[in-house]
Amino acid sequence: xxxxxxxxxxxxxxxxxxxxxxxxxxxxxxxxxxxxxxxxxxxxxxxxxxxxxxxxxxxxxxxxxxxxxxxxxxxxxxxxxxxxxxxxxxxxxxxxxxxxxxxxxxxxxxxx
Amino acid sequence: xxxxxxxxxxxxxxxxxxxxxxxxxxxxxxxxxxxxxxxxxxxxxxxxxxxxxxxxxxxxxxxxxxxxxxxxxxxxxxxxxxxxxxxxxxxxxxxxxxxxxxxxxxxxxxxx
Numbered sequence: 770x771x772x773x774x775x776x777x778x779x780x781x782x783x784x785x786x787x788x789x790x791x792x793x794x795x796x797x798x799x800x801x802x803x804x805x806x807x808x809x810x811x812x813x814x815x816x817x818x819x820x821x822x823x824x825x826x827x828x829x830x831x832x833x834x835x836x837x838x839x840x841x842x843x844x845x846x847x848x849x850x851x852x853x854x855x856x857x858x859x860x861x862x863x864x865x866x867x868x869x870x871x872x873x874x875x876x877x878x879x880x881x
Numbered sequence: 882x883x884x885x886x887x888x889x890x891x892x893x894x895x896x897x898x899x900x901x902x903x904x905x906x907x908x909x910x911x912x913x914x915x916x917x918x919x920x921x922x923x924x925x926x927x928x929x930x931x932x933x934x935x936x937x938x939x940x941x942x943x944x945x946x947x948x949x950x951x952x953x954x955x956x957x958x959x960x961x962x963x964x965x966x967x968x969x970x971x972x973x974x975x976x977x978x979x980x981x982x983x984x985x986x987x988x989x990x991x992x993x
Contacts, residue, residue, distance in 0.1 A: 800979060811970050811983030812925065825980055860924065869915050870981070872924040 771795065773873035775861050781879045787849040790876045794842065794863030800824075802870065803836055803846045804860040812860055812872075818844060851880045883908045885973050887984030894961050895992050902969055902987045905953040910976035914954045916945060917970045919986075925970060929956070961991045 774793040782788050794801050799820050804812035815834065817825040821841040829836070833852070838844040848855055858875040884907045894900045906914075912933040917925035931938045931945045931954065938945050942961075947954040954973075958965055968988050972981040 809986075811972075811986055813983075814980060817980065825978065864979070869927040869930050871927065872917075874924050 773861055773863055773871055775859075775873035775876055777876055778874060779877050779879075781881065782851055784853055784880050785850040787847065788851055788878060789845050789847045790859050790861075790878075792844045792846070792861030792873060794844075794861070795871055798863035798865050798871075799841070800864045800866070801838055801844050802862040802864075803844070804862060804872075806858045806860055806875070808857070815846070848878075851878075853880050856880045883911075883973075883975050883982050885971060885982045885984045887971055887987055889987060890985065891988045891990070893990045893992060896961060896963060898961055900958045900961050900965070900989055900991075902956045902971070902989070903953060904955070904971035904973070904984050905951075906973040906982070907952070908973065908976050908982075909949075909952065911952075911973040913974040914945070914947060915972050915981070916943075916956050917972070917983075918967045919970065920967045928969075958989075961989075963991050963993050965989060966991045 776791050801818045803815045806812045815829045816836045818838040821838050836846045856879050858877050860875045861873040862870045864870045887904045915930035916928050918928045919925040929943050929945050931947050942959045944957045968986045970986050971984040
Protein backbone atom coordinates (compact mmCIF):
# COMPACT_ATOMS: atom_id res chain seq x y z
CA UNK A 770 0.00 0.00 0.00
CA UNK A 771 1.45 3.35 -1.00
CA UNK A 772 1.77 5.86 1.81
CA UNK A 773 0.92 9.52 2.10
CA UNK A 774 2.96 11.59 -0.33
CA UNK A 775 4.07 15.16 0.27
CA UNK A 776 6.11 17.70 -1.63
CA UNK A 777 8.38 19.49 -1.41
CA UNK A 778 10.39 17.83 1.35
CA UNK A 779 12.28 21.00 2.21
CA UNK A 780 11.65 24.67 1.60
CA UNK A 781 13.54 27.78 2.61
CA UNK A 782 11.89 31.16 2.13
CA UNK A 783 12.25 34.67 3.44
CA UNK A 784 9.66 36.17 5.75
CA UNK A 785 6.71 37.75 3.97
CA UNK A 786 7.09 35.38 1.02
CA UNK A 787 4.48 32.78 0.08
CA UNK A 788 4.78 29.01 0.06
CA UNK A 789 2.54 26.08 -0.85
CA UNK A 790 2.69 22.44 0.17
CA UNK A 791 1.05 19.50 -1.57
CA UNK A 792 -0.30 16.25 -0.18
CA UNK A 793 -1.65 13.08 -1.75
CA UNK A 794 -3.32 10.81 0.82
CA UNK A 795 -3.54 7.04 0.90
CA UNK A 796 -5.97 5.85 -1.74
CA UNK A 797 -9.47 5.53 -0.36
CA UNK A 798 -8.86 7.59 2.77
CA UNK A 799 -11.65 10.12 3.03
CA UNK A 800 -10.13 12.13 5.86
CA UNK A 801 -7.08 14.32 5.39
CA UNK A 802 -5.27 16.37 8.01
CA UNK A 803 -2.61 19.04 8.00
CA UNK A 804 -0.44 19.30 11.11
CA UNK A 805 2.28 21.70 12.15
CA UNK A 806 5.12 20.21 14.20
CA UNK A 807 7.53 22.62 15.80
CA UNK A 808 10.85 21.12 16.85
CA UNK A 809 10.54 19.25 20.14
CA UNK A 810 6.75 19.30 20.21
CA UNK A 811 3.94 17.03 19.20
CA UNK A 812 1.98 17.60 16.00
CA UNK A 813 -0.65 20.34 16.19
CA UNK A 814 -3.72 20.01 13.98
CA UNK A 815 -4.22 22.90 11.57
CA UNK A 816 -7.12 21.64 9.48
CA UNK A 817 -9.11 18.48 8.87
CA UNK A 818 -10.99 17.59 5.69
CA UNK A 819 -13.66 14.94 5.25
CA UNK A 820 -13.71 14.34 1.50
CA UNK A 821 -13.61 17.91 0.16
CA UNK A 822 -15.30 19.58 3.12
CA UNK A 823 -13.63 21.21 6.11
CA UNK A 824 -14.43 19.48 9.40
CA UNK A 825 -12.19 21.47 11.72
CA UNK A 826 -10.03 24.51 11.05
CA UNK A 827 -10.23 26.04 14.50
CA UNK A 828 -6.45 26.20 14.91
CA UNK A 829 -5.64 27.43 11.42
CA UNK A 830 -4.33 31.03 11.41
CA UNK A 831 -6.73 32.09 8.71
CA UNK A 832 -5.19 35.49 8.19
CA UNK A 833 -2.18 33.83 6.58
CA UNK A 834 -2.90 30.11 6.15
CA UNK A 835 -5.30 28.55 3.68
CA UNK A 836 -5.95 25.01 2.55
CA UNK A 837 -8.11 23.30 -0.01
CA UNK A 838 -9.03 19.82 -1.13
CA UNK A 839 -11.04 20.52 -4.24
CA UNK A 840 -11.70 17.01 -5.55
CA UNK A 841 -11.62 15.19 -2.25
CA UNK A 842 -8.19 13.65 -2.90
CA UNK A 843 -5.10 15.86 -3.08
CA UNK A 844 -4.75 18.88 -0.86
CA UNK A 845 -2.64 22.03 -0.76
CA UNK A 846 -1.71 24.16 2.22
CA UNK A 847 -0.59 27.73 1.61
CA UNK A 848 1.06 30.31 3.81
CA UNK A 849 0.94 33.93 2.70
CA UNK A 850 2.81 35.87 3.99
CA UNK A 851 5.15 33.68 6.02
CA UNK A 852 6.50 34.67 9.43
CA UNK A 853 9.60 33.46 11.23
CA UNK A 854 7.46 31.49 13.69
CA UNK A 855 6.03 29.44 10.83
CA UNK A 856 9.31 27.53 10.64
CA UNK A 857 8.27 23.94 11.34
CA UNK A 858 7.59 20.61 9.73
CA UNK A 859 4.20 20.47 8.04
CA UNK A 860 2.79 16.99 8.15
CA UNK A 861 -0.08 15.69 6.10
CA UNK A 862 -1.95 12.63 7.35
CA UNK A 863 -4.90 10.60 6.20
CA UNK A 864 -7.23 8.04 7.70
CA UNK A 865 -10.17 5.89 6.80
CA UNK A 866 -13.42 6.41 8.70
CA UNK A 867 -12.48 4.38 11.72
CA UNK A 868 -8.80 3.76 11.24
CA UNK A 869 -5.59 5.21 12.59
CA UNK A 870 -3.90 8.22 11.18
CA UNK A 871 -1.01 7.73 8.75
CA UNK A 872 1.47 10.53 8.28
CA UNK A 873 3.40 11.65 5.24
CA UNK A 874 7.13 12.43 5.35
CA UNK A 875 6.47 16.11 5.98
CA UNK A 876 7.77 19.34 4.54
CA UNK A 877 10.42 21.09 6.57
CA UNK A 878 9.89 24.83 6.21
CA UNK A 879 12.54 27.32 7.21
CA UNK A 880 11.59 31.00 7.21
CA UNK A 881 14.54 33.38 7.36
CA UNK B 882 -9.81 22.42 27.50
CA UNK B 883 -8.77 18.89 26.67
CA UNK B 884 -5.26 17.95 27.66
CA UNK B 885 -2.88 15.00 27.43
CA UNK B 886 0.11 14.80 29.74
CA UNK B 887 2.98 12.47 28.94
CA UNK B 888 5.81 11.27 31.18
CA UNK B 889 8.72 11.01 31.26
CA UNK B 890 10.03 13.49 28.73
CA UNK B 891 13.24 11.49 28.35
CA UNK B 892 13.98 7.87 29.17
CA UNK B 893 17.22 5.92 28.91
CA UNK B 894 17.26 2.15 29.29
CA UNK B 895 19.80 -0.57 28.74
CA UNK B 896 19.29 -2.81 25.76
CA UNK B 897 17.08 -5.73 26.76
CA UNK B 898 15.35 -3.88 29.56
CA UNK B 899 11.73 -2.73 29.47
CA UNK B 900 10.52 0.82 28.91
CA UNK B 901 7.25 2.30 30.10
CA UNK B 902 5.76 5.61 28.99
CA UNK B 903 2.63 6.97 30.65
CA UNK B 904 -0.06 9.39 29.52
CA UNK B 905 -3.05 10.88 31.27
CA UNK B 906 -5.99 12.52 29.55
CA UNK B 907 -8.67 14.90 30.70
CA UNK B 908 -11.68 14.15 28.49
CA UNK B 909 -13.60 11.24 29.98
CA UNK B 910 -15.34 10.74 26.63
CA UNK B 911 -12.07 10.03 24.80
CA UNK B 912 -12.38 6.60 23.23
CA UNK B 913 -9.34 6.10 21.01
CA UNK B 914 -5.69 6.18 22.07
CA UNK B 915 -2.94 5.75 19.47
CA UNK B 916 0.80 5.71 20.01
CA UNK B 917 3.26 7.06 17.46
CA UNK B 918 7.00 6.53 17.06
CA UNK B 919 9.00 9.28 15.41
CA UNK B 920 12.62 8.73 14.52
CA UNK B 921 14.84 11.73 14.01
CA UNK B 922 13.86 13.60 10.87
CA UNK B 923 11.16 11.11 9.96
CA UNK B 924 7.39 10.98 10.05
CA UNK B 925 5.38 9.83 13.06
CA UNK B 926 4.42 6.20 12.58
CA UNK B 927 1.47 4.52 14.23
CA UNK B 928 2.80 1.60 16.24
CA UNK B 929 -0.19 0.54 18.31
CA UNK B 930 -3.59 1.83 19.33
CA UNK B 931 -6.31 0.93 21.78
CA UNK B 932 -10.01 1.70 22.02
CA UNK B 933 -11.87 2.36 25.21
CA UNK B 934 -13.73 -0.95 25.15
CA UNK B 935 -10.57 -2.93 25.93
CA UNK B 936 -8.06 -2.68 28.75
CA UNK B 937 -4.96 -4.04 27.08
CA UNK B 938 -3.57 -4.74 23.63
CA UNK B 939 -0.32 -6.41 22.68
CA UNK B 940 1.70 -6.63 19.49
CA UNK B 941 4.94 -8.58 19.83
CA UNK B 942 7.22 -6.52 22.11
CA UNK B 943 4.80 -3.62 22.40
CA UNK B 944 1.74 -3.41 24.61
CA UNK B 945 -0.64 -0.67 25.64
CA UNK B 946 -2.80 -0.65 28.76
CA UNK B 947 -5.76 1.61 29.45
CA UNK B 948 -7.32 2.54 32.77
CA UNK B 949 -10.50 4.47 31.98
CA UNK B 950 -11.35 5.13 35.61
CA UNK B 951 -8.04 6.82 36.25
CA UNK B 952 -7.92 8.24 32.70
CA UNK B 953 -4.45 7.06 31.93
CA UNK B 954 -2.83 4.74 29.43
CA UNK B 955 0.68 3.40 29.08
CA UNK B 956 3.01 2.06 26.43
CA UNK B 957 5.19 -0.89 27.39
CA UNK B 958 8.16 -1.98 25.30
CA UNK B 959 9.87 -5.18 26.37
CA UNK B 960 13.32 -6.45 25.38
CA UNK B 961 14.28 -3.04 24.06
CA UNK B 962 16.65 -2.76 21.13
CA UNK B 963 18.74 0.19 19.87
CA UNK B 964 16.33 0.64 16.97
CA UNK B 965 13.57 1.42 19.48
CA UNK B 966 15.36 4.72 20.13
CA UNK B 967 13.00 7.49 19.00
CA UNK B 968 10.47 10.00 20.25
CA UNK B 969 7.16 8.43 21.22
CA UNK B 970 3.91 10.39 21.23
CA UNK B 971 0.64 9.35 22.79
CA UNK B 972 -2.66 10.83 21.71
CA UNK B 973 -6.28 10.80 22.82
CA UNK B 974 -9.37 11.45 20.78
CA UNK B 975 -11.60 14.40 21.61
CA UNK B 976 -15.24 13.87 22.47
CA UNK B 977 -17.44 13.53 19.40
CA UNK B 978 -14.67 14.24 16.90
CA UNK B 979 -11.86 12.55 15.07
CA UNK B 980 -9.49 15.10 16.51
CA UNK B 981 -6.52 14.00 18.59
CA UNK B 982 -4.68 15.77 21.32
CA UNK B 983 -1.05 14.70 21.25
CA UNK B 984 1.15 14.34 24.28
CA UNK B 985 4.40 16.25 24.49
CA UNK B 986 6.54 13.27 23.55
CA UNK B 987 9.07 10.99 25.25
CA UNK B 988 12.58 10.69 23.90
CA UNK B 989 13.59 7.06 24.43
CA UNK B 990 17.24 6.13 24.21
CA UNK B 991 18.19 2.47 24.28
CA UNK B 992 21.81 2.04 25.28
CA UNK B 993 23.70 -0.83 23.68
